[in-house]
Amino acid sequence: IVTQHQVHAPGIDIEFISTRIEKIKSKFLSTVEIKNIVIGENYYKHMLAHWCAKEVLVKICGHRGLDFINKLKIHPFTYSNEGFFYGEILEYTYEGKFKLNYFEYDGYLIVWSK
Numbered sequence: 001i002v003t004q005h006q007v008h009a010p011g012i013d014i015e016f017i018s019t020r021i022e023k024i025k026s027k028f029l030s031t032v033e034i035k036n037i038v039i040g041e042n043y044y045k046h047m048l049a050h051w052c053a054k055e056v057l058v059k060i061c062g063h064r065g066l067d068f069i070n071k072l073k074i075h076p077f078t079y080s081n082e083g084f085f086y087g088e089i090l091e092y093t094y095e096g097k098f099k100l101n102y103f104e105y106d107g108y109l110i111v112w113s114k
Contacts, residue, residue, distance in 0.1 A: 011058075013052040013111050014052075022044065022047065053100045083101075101113065
């Protein structure tokens, strides 16, 4: 298991904030994650944060073909314009929990882990 004190590859993802993410949610969100996304003012941003986080986790472990629904897990969090939350890689060759930082800037959402 990767811990906070172990070194891992950094990851970053930057996405334009839009409603388009709704069209592909079933391709990257588990049913539990869908239930954790709050419907309201930040609905699309909250969903986009999940997408960005999973992209970051893929970059950290370097496994491009990872199953986004079953091998990457985003812990529930309340979305705001900036903050952090946690995600996990559940791949047997590279498991770990990671702190994912995020903020909005000029119409974009930036998520990263160092």
